[in-house]
Every structure is written in structure tokens, then in C-alpha cells.
Amino acid sequence: MPRFWLRDLYYRRLRVVLTVLGVALLSMLILLLGGIMNGLRWQAQRYVRFVGADAWISKERSGGVFVGFTLLDPEDVVPLVQAFGRGVMDERVGVSPLIFAHARPVVTIGGVERQVKAVVVGYRAGKLGGPSHRDLVRGRLFVPSPEVYSPEQRVELEAVVDESLGVEIGQSIEIGGYAVTVVGIVRDMMFVFDTPLIFMDIRAAQETVLENVLYVNTFLVKAAPGHTAEELVARLNDPDRGLRSVRAVEVHTSEETIETILTNYVTEPMRGVQFLRVMLWLTAALIVGMISYVTTMEKTQELGVMKAIGADNRYVLQMVLLQVLLTSVVGVALGVALALIAAPAFPIFVLVDPLEGLTVSLLSVLMCLLGGSFAAWRATRVDPMIAFRGEL
Amino acid sequence: MSVVVEGIGVTRYFGMGEARVTAVDHVDIAIESGELVMLMGDSGCGKTTLISLLGGILTPSEGKVILDGEELPFHRPALLPRVRREKVGFVFQMFHLIPYLTALENVMLALDIAGVRGAEARRRAAELLDRVGLSHRLHHRPAQLSGGEKQRVSFARALANRPKVLFADEPTANLDSRQSENLLELVRELREQHATTIVIVTHHESLKPHADRILHMRDGRIVQEERPAENEVASIDDPEKREYPSLR
Numbered sequence: 202m203p204r205f206w207l208r209d210l211y212y213r214r215l216r217v218v219l220t221v222l223g224v225a226l227l228s229m230l231i232l233l234l235g236g237i238m239n240g241l242r243w244q245a246q247r248y249v250r251f252v253g254a255d256a257w258i259s260k261e262r263s264g265g266v267f268v269g270f271t272l273l274d275p276e277d278v279v280p281l282v283q284a285f286g287r288g289v290m291d292e293r294v295g296v297s298p299l300i301f302a303h304a305r306p307v308v309t310i311g312g313v314e315r316q317v318k319a320v321v322v323g324y325r326a327g328k329l330g331g332p333s334h335r336d337l338v339r340g341r342l343f344v345p346s347p348e349v350y351s352p353e354q355r356v357e358l359e360a361v362v363d364e365s366l367g368v369e370i371g372q373s374i375e376i377g378g379y380a381v382t383v384v385g386i387v388r389d390m391m392f393v394f395d396t397p398l399i400f401m402d403i404r405a406a407q408e409t410v411l412e413n414v415l416y417v418n419t420f421l422v423k424a425a426p427g428h429t430a431e432e433l434v435a436r437l438n439d440p441d442r443g444l445r446s447v448r449a450v451e452v453h454t455s456e457e458t459i460e461t462i463l464t465n466y467v468t469e470p471m472r473g474v475q476f477l478r479v480m481l482w483l484t485a486a487l488i489v490g491m492i493s494y495v496t497t498m499e500k501t502q503e504l505g506v507m508k509a510i511g512a513d514n515r516y517v518l519q520m521v522l523l524q525v526l527l528t529s530v531v532g533v534a535l536g537v538a539l540a541l542i543a544a545p546a547f548p549i550f551v552l553v554d555p556l557e558g559l560t561v562s563l564l565s566v567l568m569c570l571l572g573g574s575f576a577a578w579r580a581t582r583v584d585p586m587i588a589f590r591g592e593l
Numbered sequence: 594m595s596v597v598v599e600g601i602g603v604t605r606y607f608g609m610g611e612a613r614v615t616a617v618d619h620v621d622i623a624i625e626s627g628e629l630v631m632l633m634g635d636s637g638c639g640k641t642t643l644i645s646l647l648g649g650i651l652t653p654s655e656g657k658v659i660l661d662g663e664e665l666p667f668h669r670p671a672l673l674p675r676v677r678r679e680k681v682g683f684v685f686q687m688f689h690l691i692p693y694l695t696a697l698e699n700v701m702l703a704l705d706i707a708g709v710r711g712a713e714a715r716r717r718a719a720e721l722l723d724r725v726g727l728s729h730r731l732h733h734r735p736a737q738l739s740g741g742e743k744q745r746v747s748f749a750r751a752l753a754n755r756p757k758v759l760f761a762d763e764p765t766a767n768l769d770s771r772q773s774e775n776l777l778e779l780v781r782e783l784r785e786q787h788a789t790t791i792v793i794v795t796h797h798e799s800l801k802p803h804a805d806r807i808l809h810m811r812d813g814r815i816v817q818e819e820r821p822a823e824n825e826v827a828s829i830d831d832p833e834k835r836e837y838p839s840l841r
Contacts, residue, residue, distance in 0.1 A: 205694070205702055212693035506689040509650055510750065511678020512706045513671070585650045585677075588685055589641050589762055 206520040210527065213496060220492045221532040227485040228536025228565050229543065232558060234478050236544055236551035238471050243552050244393045245462040248322075249455050251390070254297070254329050254421035255430035256290075256437060257458045258282065261449040265458060266301045266419040268465040274416055278448060282420060282437070285444040289433045291423040297329035298417040300406040306399065307375040310367045319366065320392050321376060321399050323406020329421040331400040332361060332387050340370040340385030346404035352413050356404045361385035363397035374399075377409040393466040395550050430454045482568045485532075490572025493525050497576040504580050505587030514581040521580045525573030529566045537562055597626040597790045598758050602656035603646050605639075605813075616642040618813035619656065624758070629784055629791045631800065634810035640794040643810070644760040647792070648681045649673045661757045678707045682751030682789075684761035688743040690735040696722055696746045697731040703753040721749040724786065725779055741772035745779060752787060761793045765800065777803045 210217050258278070260271035279296045290296075300323030305316050324330030326345040334342060343359035358381045362368060373380045381401065390398040407413055424433040437444040437452040444450055453461070497504070504517060537558055544551040605617040617639045624630050632640045645651035647658055652667045659665070661680050666672040677683075690699045700718035704710070709717065722731055725745040735743055744764055751759050761780075765773035777800055784791055793800070801807055802821055809817035819826050 205691075205698070205705060208693050208698070502689065503691055506685070506691070507702070507706065508674065509677065509683050509685075510703050510706060511674050511681075511754070513674035516674075516706055586645060588650075588683070588689055589645065 206523045207527075209500075209520075210524055216492060216496065217528055220489060220528050221535060223488045224485055224529055224532025224565070224569060225535035225539060227481050227488070228533045228562070229539040231478050231481045231485075231565065232537060232540035232553055232561055233543060233547065233551055234474050234481075235557055235561060236540065236547075236553040237549060238467060238474060239552040239554050239557065240550035241393050241467045241471065242463060244391050244395070244550060245466055246459050247389065248392055248398065249459050249462070252329050252331075252421060252455075253423070254455060255424040256422040256434050257453045257455065258420040258422065258437065258444070258450050259418070259453075261445075261451045263451070264465075265451075265453060265461050266299070267458065267462045271418050272414075272416045273418070273420065273450070275420075276415075278420060278450070281444055281448060282422060285437055285442075285447075286422060286433065289425055289428045289436050291425045294329065294423045297325065297421040298403055299324050299330040299419045299421055300403060300411065301418050302406070302410040303396075304376055304399070304410055306381075308366060308368050309372065309374075317366065317397075318394075319362075319397050319399050321401060321406050321410050323401050323403040323410070323417070325403050329423065332385075332390070336387055337361065338364060338386045338388050340383075343384055343400075343402050343405065346402050350404055350415075352415060354404075356402065356408055358382065358405050358409065359384045359401070360405070361387055361400040363390040363399075364388050365391060365395065366397040366399070377412075379409045381405070381409065391550070393462070430456075482565065485565055486568040486572035488572070489525060489529060489569040490575055493521065493573040493576035494579060497521060497580045501583050502587055502590075504583040505585050508583060508585035509588040517580045517583070518577050521577035522570065522573060525570055525577070526566070529569030529573075532569070533562045533565045536565070595626050596623045596659075597661055598647055598792075599623045599659040600643075600647055600656065601659070603643070603653050603658060604655035605642055605646055605651060606654045615813050617646060617653075620813070620815055622647070622808070622815065624790055624792060626757075626790055627784070627788050628805045629780070629793070629803065631804040631807045632792065632794045632810060633796065633798075633801075633807055636796075638810040639813040640810055641762050642813075644762060644792055644794055648683060648758070648760045649676045650683075678703075678754055680757045682754070682756035682759040684744070684747045684751045684759065684764050686763040686766050688735070688740075688747045688767075690743055690746055690750075692735055695732045695734055696727055696738065696742075696749075699735070699746055700749045700753050703750045707754045709754075718749070718753065721752055722746065724783070725749045739772075740768050741775060744768060744772075744776055748776075748779065748783065752783065752789065755787070756789065758790045758792060761791065763794055763796065765795060765797055770799070773797065773800070 259265045260273060263269040263271035275298050282296045302321050304319050304321045306319050307314055307316050322331055326342055342361060344357040346356055358379055360381045360383055362383050364386050368374060368383050370383055372383050374383060392398060407415060424430050431454060434452050434454050440446055540553055544553050600620055600622040603617055603620045607614045607616055620643060634640055646653050649665045657664055665676060691702060694702060697718050700721055701714045704714040704717060719731060722728060725748055727742060727745055730738060730742060765776055768776060780791060781803060804821060807819040808815045
């Protein structure tokens, strides 16, 4: 059985192809923009989730280690954390000191020296905060510094880096004027905006990025078995009987820490991107609406003849909306395919989520239908008397 | 014979105020089942408007239309398409075939609109095209057909849903005399085969012998009625006009 609305689309195929391409391009952009935000969200959570700490202790009102500046003295804070956390913190893991500092190391790639962005993560081997042997893609962990140390002690300046930094084992990178040797490579260890992480011993990090000051940025603690992260944080945060009653610190769960990172690095900066996505949706609706409207206006006599020979508004409406639906679905499907192809080639990390892709697709089709519905409505207003005039 | 379509005091104005034009002016008309009626008159005298009103395409400003015993629901326009697809067939001066559909599909379109689809629609459409002598042109598009062939497809489309009345607006206007003669021959055959009532708007005097009745219009009114077979002519102003059941 010939589907007349399909034949009509085929008859106007050049216009249909151009509309489909327009919708596909816009859908691809909408999905890629969403993918950029997803990528940022993923990167924002990646390190915190990897670390697996239950409580993040930082200087009060600093905003935390990821968004503000916090310096704490281990000799002062660690015994207090152990004392106030007794019973609810995991004593076997203890208190893990951590340095998390944005840096601009100089690396040599392909014989060319250049300054890149990175985050230096200083942690103590065996504690929370960085990779263990089993997380390495290749190479080894850095040589750990002694448990008890002093500023005068010599520190091995070695690092385990994310492979996205582009350097190989044995290569030297310069951080804060110090030459650091790469000894191990890890994968997918990045902070937001594709910033690779460089893991070093806590002492090496102090020397290179804190000018050898024996402070750290934050402390990580795990809850004891049978206790939740919330209980641990509540205990340490208690302003009367907790750590906060004696030191100006704030303690957050991993979820709160992630929320802070997302708010600062993703949600707020990405508002403009979200706005752009909405504009792209409106543009898609406008394109489909405009082209459908022009096409409807162009075939008023055909529609008039159909109405004169008995087509009711439902028939006409269905015909136009089916055409809009097919054009939009094909356009959006093509857009999804293009987005999936383009995502890996994108210069920044793009994570196209299938569920979001489906939602975006449905929403895009809905927007296109909305755009086309005006043309469909206009088609129902065609006067069948037009059949008595002019040529088709 | 019974009356199949009847217009009572049918009037249609266009425009408003001083610009108002009366296209059809209080016309009373009754057409009997199986009749072939021709509407003649100068351009702009209201012939096309009158068949649009009788066929339920145009809503009268005054008066009413009764088609197949049912008063057309002009006050409920949503119901008019059903009347048009079930009881009326239209043939247009410019054929108005859908350019991207073949002859067969153009006829099937009318069936599709009426809800007849698939093999049944294909069979009926092919049969109709066969009857109008186009069985060899089923899969040709309008651009590949001659004027006469297009008009035959147009007739087949109009007859697709077995209408009670077929209205044809200047069906021979774009045909040469031979094509016109062939078309009228076809109309006569179709009328015999389908027992369809046919109303033709035409300028062509040469077609008059084919009609049962010719109604002459002037300034939106029917002013004269002819019955070629009986060689009778009656003016609408003639006191004896009531002898014709069609004019009241």
C-alpha cells in the first residue's frame, strides 16, 4: 500500500535531506555538549570515588581541598583526629595526609618542551589518596619516604602519572623547579577539564609544590566497620565534643565533597552550555517548523484538493505530523550516530551517556514535533475551495 | 425519479459592506437521481460557487442544501468532509492530480481518504481506470499523461467512492474538441454504468446535446432551463415554470 505521506516526502527529498541534516547536526551538538558536561561530572567524581575516603578534613571555611586553599599541620591535627574519631574511624587505615595542588609541570614530548596543566597529588604509600601497585598500567610506585621525617632529609623525587600526560617511564618532568622522574603510569586518573594527576610521595609533594613546608592540604579518614561515613563526619564535626570544638576545621563526606566539586567546576560554569543546549533545541524546532510551514504553504492546493475530495482535518494533521515525525526521528538518530562517532575524536573528554542520549533524542523529536505542529495546524486551515483555482 | 440534491434559497455573499458581492442569489435547485445537468453562463455568474455550495465545500450565507435526503451540516463544518467523501465526487478544471503519484495512486488516494486501503483499494482503483480506458497508463505520473488522460484519471478519482452526485467544473476547458467529445462519451458511459447523477459546469455549447437539462445562470441566479431532448426552454420568470419539478 502506498503511504502517501511518504511519497510526498520522497517527492520533496532534497528539502527533506537538508532538514534531516540540520536536525542531525543540532542533535549531535546537543549530545556532545551534554557529553562534555557528563565528562566533567565523571572527572569531578573520579578521584574522590577512587580514593574511597569517608571523611575529608580541611581548614574551616576554606571550601575544601578541591576548590579552596587549606593548609593543616599533621603534627597538630593527626593526634586530635585519632582521639576524636576513636570508635567510629577505621584505626587500621588511620589518618591519611594528602596534598592536592594544581601545578604547571614542564614536560618534554616528542623532543619539544612545554608547560602543561596537572594536579600534583601527594600521599603516603599504603594510605588513602593514590594508586597502589595493582592500579598501575606499567612501571612501579615511587620510593616512599620514611614514616618519621624532617625537612632536611633527602627525598626521592619520583612520580606516577596519568598516561594522558604523554610521558614515558624514565622521563623527567619539572615541577616547581625540581626534576621529577616518572616511574609508573596509571590510566583514567584525571581531574576536571582533562587535568592529569601526578602522584608523588607526600614528602616529595611538599618539597616540590609547598616549598618543603611540612604541612598538608587535607586529611582523609575511613569509617570503622559498622559505622557510616555520616556518623564519622558527624562525630568529627560536632562543635561541642568533636574535632571542631578544638580546631578550626570542617569535615565533609565524599558525597559532599563531590557536590562541592560539581557545583564549582561543572554546574556553575556549565550554565552557559545548558543555555546553549536549550537554544539548539529551539533552533531544531524552528528549522523543522519553518521548513514544514514553507512546505505546507507550497502545497496548499494539494491539501485543498485532498480536503475537497473528503480528507478531514485528522487526515491532513496526521499526514503532516507523520512527515515531521519521520524527518525528526531520522535526523535525531543520525545526530546520535554522529555524536558517538565524533565523541572520541573530540579534543576534550566527552562521555555520551546512552540513557541521556535517549532522553535527548525524545526531547529533540518532541521539540521538532512542536515546531511542525504549527505547519500541521496551518494545513488544516486550508480552504478546499482552493481546488477550484489554479494549477498544482 | 427522486431528487438527490436540492438547494433551497441558496445564497452566497463574498466580502462585507459596500464590497459585498452576491455570487449566488437565492437559488432554488433540485436535481434528480441519474440526471446529467449542465450549468452554463458567463464567467463569474456563480456556476462554480453553486456546485461548491451543493457539494458541501462552501458554506452558504443563506439557505440550505439537502443531499441524498440529508441536510448538509454547514453549522458543523467538521462533519462536511464525510459528506464529501461518501456522497460527492469532484472533477476540477485543472485536473488537480497529485504530481508525485501515479494515475493508480491518485485514484487510490481518494479511497485512502475514505479508509479503503491495501489490495481492495488497488483493485478498485485499477478497475475504475480500466473503465475510463486507462488500464495501460496505471503507473504513469500526471506529467506523463495528456490533458484528456489526466481528466479521465480525475473522473476515476471522483468516482472512486461511488458518489451519489458527481460535480465537474469545466472538465473540458483544457481539452481540445476531440478530447472533449471523448470525455463526454466517457461521462455518458459512466453515468449508465454507475447510475451517477452528474452536474457539469461548462461554457461549451457543443456539449449541450449530451445533457438532460441545461440551467443557465446570470448574476448568481438560474434564469433559464433547457431540456434538449424535449426541445423545451423555460424562463425562470415564466409563470408556467412550475411544470418543471427542478425549478420551484
